[in-house]
Amino acid sequence: MNPQVWAWPHKTGLHLCSLLVTKPEESTYSVLSPSVWVSTDHDDIEKVAKAWGAQVHRRSPEVSKDSSSSLDTIQEFVRLNPEVDVICHIQATSPCLHPFHLKEALEMITKQGFTSVFSVVREHHFRWQEVKKGGSVATQPLNLDPSNRPRRQDWDGELCENGSFYIYTRAMIERGLQGGKWAYYEMLPEYSVDIDVDIDWPVAEQRVLRFGYFGLDKPEVVRLLLCKVSGCLTDGRVLISVSGEEMVSVNTRDTMGIRMLQREGVEVQILYIQNKHTAERGSGG
Template sequence: MAAARKPTIQGFEDEIDGKTKMIKDSGEKRHIAALILARGGSKGIPLKNIKVLAGVPLIRWVLRAAVDSKQFDSVWVSTDHDDIEKVAKAWGAQVHRRRPEVSKDSSSSLDTIQEFAQLNPEVNVICHIQATSPCLHPFHLKEALELITNQGFTSVVTVARQHHFRWQEVKKGGSVATKPLNVDPSNRPRRQDWDGELCENRSFYIYTRATIEEGLQGGKWAYYEMRPEYSVDIDVDIDWPVAELKVLRFGYFGLDKMVRLLLCNISGCLTDGRVLISVSGEEMISVNTRDTMGICMLQREGVEVILISSSEDLLTEALTDKLSKRTGCEVRQLSKDIQSKVKAMMDDRDLDWKEVAYMGSDAPDVDCLNLAGLSAVPRDAPVVAINAAKYCCSSVAGLGAVREFSEHILLFKKDKSQME
């Protein structure tokens, strides 16, 4: 039996198969939760939910969109794996530690969602976001949730328009003829003459508590159409490079992250940390032209770049002077308490941490890597620095890592119309 929804003084009532469930609305604020399911036992790509995609763990892409949408009273990751739990908490999510009974290969998403709903009775609406949808944007979530909060639907499914002609599957080697399912072969339409079909793109689903408790039976369903460029799903290894290209072009890179200052370590970032000594005793360092071009790109876009060194670096004053002239950057030596010295530079420029990008390479940089609006480390940085950074470069120190991070910073400066 289809669900009926009628307004009451307190909100809405969902009537499913003759049973009435109260869904609080305008009279009392409903608790809307985002729930990302991230089981550790992925067979296609082991631990794919935290595998690094375009510099950050895969699950971070949807967490960023959920948090920045400002639509949710709570954001959760449901997992059975310690490493996924650590990543989720590091990026600000609460963790639902699912029971082994709902963590099997045979367990359905609904099993886990129902368990979460039972353990969190204050939640009235659950937005189940797929961790494998890295091109999700906040505006998708906001517009889809309005179908629940403003238009009275009890469930929302995301779809994308596809233009595929489908044929009936038949057993191989048999004599049974196939037949078209959605096309007349004698009158095959051109793409521009056919609207196509709406197919689930598995980006996210939204359900009221009543719908979940009834096993998704009945209710009033709506679909939310997403453009194809935002429809990315990752199941097997071959999907990964395609998803990385798509997310770099169509992904959501954050809210109000307009970087005005980049602080970049010389040793371990701009250089590989080595100081070469010639036979005559002359000291030399190697700097990649790709990295210096990355610095120039930022400077042309109005981003100030300051190169930093420490007393532990084996860099002479003559070397830092030459580097300053070649890059057009001021060089600062920061020894102990790097964070306070960086904060002093920010105060001089009237900057907040969200307007600062920081590129470091080791334990002394951890505090600044955590605090900066954008932060990065080269691929060969130690684990302590990688865990603190918001972006891990695919390039190593001295061989394009600074250029890569520069391009990442510039993605945040794209015109908003390009992002949405």
């Protein structure tokens, strides 16, 4: 089979395009697919995508309207690329995808015979019927019995489509995004990030730092910490003893952090100023 990875990043801005594509040999998507495509009608996004090794599907005006759907654009791509067997549609607004997510979901199509697979996340929200403003009708529970309200740990929750990715066969694309023999792929909540409005960015950025995928390289390991006492370990206070001797105050959280680093094998060197012309160095301990 010849799967293609598909995404368009214009919704969330140009810099997310580079996050999406990364280096071809290290990207989340090229691990599984012979080609990575970015769909756009924007010149700058096309330049960034190509610079990072992705191929670009330049959308036609007919499928670049505000009213155009994802299906319209993907169907155009499929018509122009008859060699494609499987489409993996990645949402640029969900930046915490890892290769294992897509690998496992793709195998549901290639090995288990499903025609479409989509991502979901388990949520534990009690839903209530909406009552229009000014209405006098009482609201009603939609997914719980208030007289027997379950604890979170006793309730499996509900599977909700999170829009992170959709994978489907060519035949399924020609008929619609979902259908046939379909299945869901459940993602853990920490990987389920959706950027929809501006206030989602700070949360998404922190989640990416902790749970994001940064390529195949091993992470950098800290081997040495150089730390100056004045201005780094001190908290700005000067204490005077009964004999008139001046002393500085050091936050115990800093010293605790230094001990934690040393337990992990990190060398710690503490720098302190003895006078205006002399600096001495000591080992943290």
